[in-house]
Amino acid sequence: xxxxxxxxxxxxxxxxxxxxxxxxxxxxxxxxxxxxxxxxxxxxxxxxxxxxxxxxxxxxxxxxxxxxxxxxxxxxxxxxxxxxxxxxxxxxxxxxxxxxxxxxxxxxxxxxxxxxxxxxxxxxxxxxxxxxxxxxxxxxxxxxxxxxxxxxxxxxxxxxxxxxxxxxxxxxxxxxxxxxxxxxxxxxxxxxxxxxxxxxxxxxxxxxxxxxxxxxxxxxxxxxxxxxxxx
Numbered sequence: 423x424x425x426x427x428x429x430x431x432x433x434x435x436x437x438x439x440x441x442x443x444x445x446x447x448x449x450x451x452x453x454x455x456x457x458x459x460x461x462x463x464x465x466x467x468x469x470x471x472x473x474x475x476x477x478x479x480x481x482x483x484x485x486x487x488x489x490x491x492x493x494x495x496x497x498x499x500x501x502x503x504x505x506x507x508x509x510x511x512x513x514x515x516x517x518x519x520x521x522x523x524x525x526x527x528x529x530x531x532x533x534x535x536x537x538x539x540x541x542x543x544x545x546x547x548x549x550x551x552x553x554x555x556x557x558x559x560x561x562x563x564x565x566x567x568x569x570x571x572x573x574x575x576x577x578x579x580x581x582x583x584x585x586x587x588x589x590x591x592x593x594x595x596x597x598x599x600x601x602x603x604x605x606x607x608x609x610x611x612x613x614x615x616x617x618x619x620x621x622x623x624x625x626x627x628x629x630x631x632x633x634x635x636x637x638x639x640x641x642x643x644x645x646x647x648x649x650x651x652x653x
Contacts (some may be wrong), residue, residue: 425474426455427464427556429563436465436473442515445485451477451485451600462545466491468555468563471495497559498525503583503606505530505575506644513641515550522554522564524648528606531569536613542569572608572619576626579606580590587615587623587629588647590638607631607647 424616428447430436442448442465451457459477466472466486472495475487504526506517518529529551531542544566551564579585587608608628610619623630633646 425462425464427466427472429552429556430465430467432467432469434467436466436471440465440475440487440489440490442487446484446633446641448485452480452482462490463487466493466495467562468561469485472561479483487636496559497562498527498560499603499650500517500525500601501528501583501604501650502526502648503528503530503571504609504648505532505572505579505606506609507532507534507537507572507611507640508542508569508612509640510539513549514542514547517641518547518550518566519554520645521648522551522560523558524645525560525652526648527562527564529564529566530575531567531570532572532575532608534572535610535616535619536611538611538613540569541621544568573622575608576622576628580626580628584650585626585628586647587628588633588643589615589630601651601653605651607651609640609644609647 441639457477461477462474463477464472464474472493474490474493476490477485478488479486502525504521508514508531533540547566551566555563576585583604583606584602585608588610631647631650633643638646
């Protein structure tokens, strides 16, 4: 039977006997999952603990949980930053969800010269990565920041992590090994990088990353790039 996992944050103390009154949690257990006494769930704080509990009592407003055992925490092996040009409609949601499943630790939406969308709902984004972490078994929650201009992002990270930018160019060798443990990848908009941005990459020593010989949609490029970096 699948163990359902719930992120509680670091304000809830995961004690051996716990009354948890989060409305979303209570609703999910009682109305959606129709949990019964004795069923087991996992709560994690995203920092240090993943703990399995047994349901001892369910009330309309809280659930009484008793500790069964601690679980091994699962953390991505690499410290990956995904910097992607904001996309239209729900494509950002898809990028956030799938990249969380693959192990991205930091999300940085960027504004490029050809970015067509500027608005970004960070509260919605946080909910998406939390749900993805719960479902895929991650013990940490990726960080997300407000959108920033691409030049500012590069300036902040160039001395902190090894940066790549995605490019479709068969002359660029495929990068499939010797990826640093702390790495960032920049994914451009559907219209591609401008000449000015390419010059910025060269001046700041941001290396090209060839994804594919075919032209990829921006959201596909994000997932493909992350998949290359986690290898």
